[in-house]
Amino acid sequence: MSQELHRSVLLREAVDALVTDPGGFYIDGTFGRGGHSAAILERLNESGRLLAIDKDPEAVAYGNERFAGDPRLSIWHGSFADMDRAAEDEAGRVTGILLDLGVSSPQLDQAQRGFSFMQDGPLDMRMDTTRGISAAEWVNTESESELARVFKEYGEERFARRMAGAIVRRRAERPFERTLDLAEVVKEANPAWEKGKHPATRVFQAIRIHVNGELDDLRQALEKSIELLAPGGHLVVISFHSLEDRMVKRFIREKERGPAIPRGLPVMDSQIKKTLRSVGKAVKAEAEELGENVRSRSAVMRVAEKLGMERAA
Known part of the structure; x- marks a missing residue:
């Protein structure tokens, strides 16, 4: 658009x-x-x-x-x-x-902004690109318990702990840099997909809300x-x-x-x-x-x- x-x-x-x-x-x-x-x-x-x-x-x-x-x-x-x-x-x-x-x-439609789990782009998600930490920085450094808290509180994600664990295990092998990479890991960790909703929707919402305060x-x-x-x-x-x-x-x-x-x-x-x-x-x-x-x-x-x-x- x-x-x-x-x-x-x-x-x-x-x-x-x-x-x-x-x-x-x-x-x-x-x-x-x-x-x-x-x-x-x-x-x-x-x-x-x-x-x-x-x-x-x-x-x-x-x-x-x-x-x-x-x-x-x-x-x-x-x-x-x-x-x-x-x-x-x-x-x-x-x-x-x-x-x-x-x-x-x-913002959603520009893959380079990193908001979308449907298009591949750098994992950024900052509304103000001149300040603050990117989604990639946060996902790659935050503790597993804090990842789970944010997913549950801001994304209302019931499998928050499971998804946080999957992210921490994968980032130990190589850090997350791209949106579709993160979306795929979250999707695989989601055991109950909601009809008509991408399995990573709630996690991406939570990260965006947190990164932008x-x-x-x-x-x-x-x-x-x-x-x-x-x-x-x-x-x-x-x-x-x-x-x-x-x-x-x-x-x-x-x-x-x-x-x-x-x-x-x-x-x-x-x-x-x-x-x-x-x-x-x-x-x-x-x-x-x-x-x-x-x-x-x-x-x-x-x-x-x-x-x-x-x-x-």
Whole structure:
């Protein structure tokens, strides 16, 4: 798939939920190839502004070229976990924040990025190729117990220990350097293949999440969104696996309830500081999008609104 053919998941639904003021300031925390950003810009007037963020230097370079003539857009190379640094002058005044999580289609489709177990390429998997350790470095040096923990925790892989053992035994003979090499070893170690799913899917997901610190980044970004958003501003998050979605769902629920109050303390509900309220139900792709974009099958979108002191009551 070319960069131009990349399709953003839940495009209309996300932008509808995000843009509440055409003159507002918005953050697209995962620029990718600019699908959501382009749609957001279409909704903004001349005074509206958009800050796009991406870890991937290729995405940043692409965005700077594609949107070179639009002064409303600025692009920042880094993680959305640091969006408070990228938008430090806008703290408390951001109208909406969009997080489209996971790996982008262009990253998956480029074998040299090392994300795919279907194409042979160097075992890298870093979204930001300018920093951090590659998947190969991690797989070839980490302890067997830690490999198993990551596979189980981040990949929800029930044969994690078996797969970790197979990797450690093989790397003692020669290190892993290529994606298909690792995929083959994991496949052979998987005794119960799931119908319609490659036997190495969960392990590759787990390694990618770990190498890129995806869940830690998401945890930080969710907390920082509270400080950045203006009252009435919307947080829109699109997740692609249960670990992310559970984290987002739990975060919104906790901020809706407010801090825990010791039992027996004479505090009225209206006095509890609540910072978010959920907007609508979780959104999934409709039949038409499901037929056109296979990546949308696992997508779940959740929306929350930032409350002000007077609205929290």
